[in-house]
Amino acid sequence: MKRIPLSVLAEVIALSVISLLALSITGNGFFYVKRQAIYILIGFLIMYLMIQFDFRELKYFAPLLYILGFVLLLSVLFLGHSAYGARRWIKIGSLITFQPSEFEKPFLIIFFAYIVQLELKEHKKFFMLAVSLILPFAAIFKQPDLGTDIVLFSIFIFVVFFFFNVKYFASVLISVAASIPIAFKFLKPYQVKRILIFLDPQKDPLGSGYNVIQSIIAIGSGGLFGRGIKNSTFTKLHFVPVQYADFIFSAIGEAFGFIGALILILLYVGLLLFIIKTYASTENVFGKAITIGVFAMFLTQIFINIGMCTGIMPVTGIPLPFVSFGGSSTIANFIALGLVVNIYIYREEINISI
Amino acid sequence: MSEKTKTTVLYVIVFLITVTLISRIFYLQIIKGSYYKNLSENKSIRIIEIPTVRGKILDRNGVVLAEDLPSYYLEITRSYLKKPKEELEYISGIIGIPVDKIEEILNNSGIPPYDPVVIKKELSLKQVVAIKEHSFELPGVDISLRAKRFYPYGEIGENFLGFVGLVTKDDLKQDKFYNYNDYIGKQGIEKEYENFLRGEKGKEEVQIDASGKIIKVLSAEEPVPGNNIYLTIDIRLQKKLEELVGDKTGVSIALDPKSGEILAMVSRPSFDPNKLIEGMNEKEYKELSQKNAFFNRATQGEYPSGSTFKPITLIAALMTHTITKNTVIYCKNSIRIGNVTFRDWIYPAAFGYQNPETALANSSDVFFYTIGTKTGISAIDEYAKSLGLGEKTGIDLPGESSGLLPTPEWKKNAVGTEWYIGDTANLSIGQGFLLVTPIQMATLYEGLANNGLEYTPHLLLKITDSSGKVIKTYGKKIRLKEDLPNDVMDVVKNGMEMLANRPEMRIMKIGGRTVCAKTGTAEIGKNSVDHWLIAFSDREDPEIVGLFFFENSDFASSHSLSPLMGKLFETYYEIKKPGGK
Known part of the structure; x- marks a missing residue:
């Protein structure tokens, strides 16, 4: 039976409900709620379609998907449409815009897994892996979208750690440490500022540090049970800017309190445990690599986003999976989760056939 | 690494991150919960603009022709009103504007509910005291000290000075500098040199309580007053x-x-x-419009x-x-x-x-x-x-x-x-x-x-x-x-x-100077004429050009304007004399 495990289905539905509730109080009437509801429905449909075939067939499409993803990223740089100081969107017609960097996450995961399962010498595979990271990484850096780059890099690190000799992992860590001072030179002034402000948000309470301070106050004021949807004045008065996107966790924290935030985190834990279970029970390397990639993608986004809203991580534009407003990110999340569900469903067949 | 170890690593990572995030939200919401609740409810942090002072307009000798004077404004912030009905009734009694009129101003302001709306300008000291005394029972009602544009010479020089007025929606769209309740130069010098006159606003990070009252100023950027515009005008000649x-x-x-x-x-x-x-009331405004008073004929x-x-x-x-x-x-x-x-x-x-x-x-x-x-x-x-x-x-x-x-x-x-x-x-x-x-x-x-x-x-x-x-x-x-x-x-x-040497025109020759002049009579329709007289003095070393023009003139002829020109020149030379300047 090709069925999505009930626990996973329940978790994703719960996350979607939280998303819609939070969006209903971040303002602008039901503008964001209506749109997000449509994105979620499309997401479920895509996830359903994604379990209709054996994931191993993706191997043949992996290079194609990689090229597609990269071409889309390049087209953003040339045709893109900018917002908030960055070019991340492509316009199709006059209504739909989409953000290729979000789709690059699942595409790159599939391509990484494809490289991992190739029968080549390890150093060759590592070289391919590194090159295939750098191309989209650079294109996204140029947009600039530091958040997505962090996620891509995290996926890379996890794949290296789990599928390569430990010396490759060590060399990646060393080269990263060595290149930090150089990287600072390439960062946009606003990115450097964000990092410095993360180190001390009070330094610029009127400027960039403002978001973080306001977000912390909103979350803290939620207390144990939250202030409820009606009384979340902080959120309603728009003290936290652009809250429907990257700062949605602060609205959840204010409205639903510690209990609500805890439930949200536990829902994520449930999803992550499902991914680990899939990883452990699959013997196919291609499938294993995909699960690790998706694990890294979700884990990084959850940690950095909630960390940012609560002031323990710097402000980077990383959406909270299944909760932040956004068509591209929501659909990309469903694609990624669909991959894991697919592997989970087909794992027994595969394991037996081997 | 065995497969088992790898799986264990994954579990450990999930565990560590979960513990980190939960302890952080536990710290913020449970341990410091009441602190932040207090901060958000009673001591919200907001950024407010500190208005600046518009620059002065002065004549060539430094006489002030336009300046900002302090004025008490009554403002209402709708979201902070606790008992709107009672509060508005009380205010209405003090400032003498009926409640429904106040509500009309509030509703038609186009200003978001958490921003103040100006209800009345130039409160008397008595009114200020009456409101301040009850400020505790009047959350959402504020007295603010703002600048009011004042033209000490009134009508004199209005044609070139122009005036200021409230920003329009278009102004707000075009220039991020402006906010609701701001003034902008609408005509004349006030408009022409707006960017020099307006100065730079300051901003202030403040803690406010639930009724919107400022408790504490956390940080501030001081405003920069506008620049002063000195005109070539001599107010004595203008008068x-x-x-x-x-x-x-x-x-x-x-x-x-x-x-x-x-x-x-x-x-x-x-x-x-x-x-x-x-x-201005509508009638006065209409009358002025009909006379084309808002129009600089010059x-x-x-x-x-x-x-x-x-x-x-x-x-x-x-x-x-x-x-x-x-x-x-x-x-x-x-x-x-x-x-x-x-x-x-x-x-x-x-x-x-x-x-x-x-x-x-x-x-x-x-x-x-x-x-x-x-x-x-x-x-x-x-x-x-x-x-x-x-x-x-x-x-x-x-x-x-x-x-x-x-x-x-x-x-x-x-x-x-x-x-x-x-x-x-x-x-x-x-x-x-x-x-x-x-x-x-x-x-x-x-x-x-x-x-x-x-x-x-x-x-x-x-x-x-x-x-x-x-x-x-x-x-x-x-x-x-x-x-x-x-x-x-x-x-x-x-x-x-x-x-200019004609007997009836000689009056223009101040101190025996040689004056050059030309008159003009333009026929406008059958029974109406415009009269012109333009002259300069003196011929050898011209230092003043004077012009008079009358629309639909009732002077006997254009020559009849020469006494006016004589007075113009006379006043000019009077001012120019040592001690006159």
Whole structure:
């Protein structure tokens, strides 16, 4: 039976409900709620379609998907449409815009897994892996979208750690440490500022540090049970800017309190445990690599986003999976989760056939 | 690493991250929960703008013509009202505005509920006290000390000073600087130099309680006051000219031909801008609109120039050698041009033998019809254009008109008919299609005084910052330079001097100076005329150009304006005397 495990289905539905509730109080009437509801429905449909075939067939499409993803990223740089100081969107017609960097996450995961399962010498595979990271990484850096780059890099690190000799992992860590001072030179002034402000948000309470301070106050004021949807004045008065996107966790924290935030985190834990279970029970390397990639993608986004809203991580534009407003990110999340569900469903067949 | 170890690593990672995030939210929401709740409920942090002070406008000697004065404003922030009904009723009793009217102001303000809406300006001290005493029972009601624009001389100088008014929705869209309740220059110097006058706002991070009251200032960026604008105007001369024009509809200008500095400029009827700032009722506003009081006749009004145009016709005729300075023409009481008879203004009398100088002094129409039609339209247009007619002078005021210098091409396009010789005759005496603005004529006579050199007329002397440091000076700009030989200009000036020497015109010759003047009477319809008088003093070393213009004039003739010009010159020389300045 090709069925999505009930626990996973329940978790994703719960996350979607939280998303819609939070969006209903971040303002602008039901503008964001209506749109997000449509994105979620499309997401479920895509996830359903994604379990209709054996994931191993993706191997043949992996290079194609990689090229597609990269071409889309390049087209953003040339045709893109900018917002908030960055070019991340492509316009199709006059209504739909989409953000290729979000789709690059699942595409790159599939391509990484494809490289991992190739029968080549390890150093060759590592070289391919590194090159295939750098191309989209650079294109996204140029947009600039530091958040997505962090996620891509995290996926890379996890794949290296789990599928390569430990010396490759060590060399990646060393080269990263060595290149930090150089990287600072390439960062946009606003990115450097964000990092410095993360180190001390009070330094610029009127400027960039403002978001973080306001977000912390909103979350803290939620207390144990939250202030409820009606009384979340902080959120309603728009003290936290652009809250429907990257700062949605602060609205959840204010409205639903510690209990609500805890439930949200536990829902994520449930999803992550499902991914680990899939990883452990699959013997196919291609499938294993995909699960690790998706694990890294979700884990990084959850940690950095909630960390940012609560002031323990710097402000980077990383959406909270299944909760932040956004068509591209929501659909990309469903694609990624669909991959894991697919592997989970087909794992027994595969394991037996081997 | 075995598969089992790898799985364990994954579990450990999930565990560590979960513990980190949960402890962080536990810390924020449970341990520090009440602290943040307090902070958000009672001590919300907000960023508020600190208004700045708009720069002053001063005359050339530093006399203040416009400045910001403090004024108490009553403001209501809707989201902070606890008991809207009771609170509004109480306020209504104090300020005397009915509750439904207050509600109307609140609802029509277009301002978000958590931003203050101004209900009344200029509260009396008594009202301020009555509200402040009850501030505890009136959350959401605030008294703020803001700046109110004040024009100490009222109506005097309004035409160029302009006034400020509340920003419009378009202003808000176009420039992020502005916020609801801000003022912006709407007309005149206030508009022209808005970016210098407005200053820079400050901002302040403050803690406010649930009723919106500020508890503590956390950090602040100080505002920067606007720059001060010094004008070329001398308020003493300005006052005199306003008085001279009086209740009539007219214009007066005094400018310095050595620099283009405008010493005084009057356009009447005008109005007291203070009344507009305080809020004018509809009836008063309508009355002023009907009188075109909001319109600066000196720079925006377009009128036929009448005979004040004749020097251009004469210059064109002399420059093209159509006539010489010795040419004598016998002028009958009328002349037939094409198949139309053009009468002289003195008809049925006639001027008889006229040379260029006497013809200019007498303003003989027949003489100018004759030489104009002989010279031809293209030469007249060429000299009129090269002396700046049909084009804006470039004065530093918004909305200047360019007037109209008719040409055969223009007529074909705009009217659709050919240029007739009668059109040339009409233009030769400043009638027909020709339209000029008073400032254009003042600038033209500046050019005549300077033998073809015109400086751009301007009102700005210098801009200083609030500490008095000079940021910008206007200096002088050459508008145009037309090489007019002395022998040609001598003929023109001899004619104008001869006119000024007439017994009824001598009054303009202050301290025996040689004055050059030209009058003009433009016929507007059957029973209505506009009168012009433009003069400069003195002929040898021109330092003042004066202009009077009356719309729908009730003076006996244009010559009757000479006592006014005499007073203009007299006041100018009075001020110029040592100790006068």
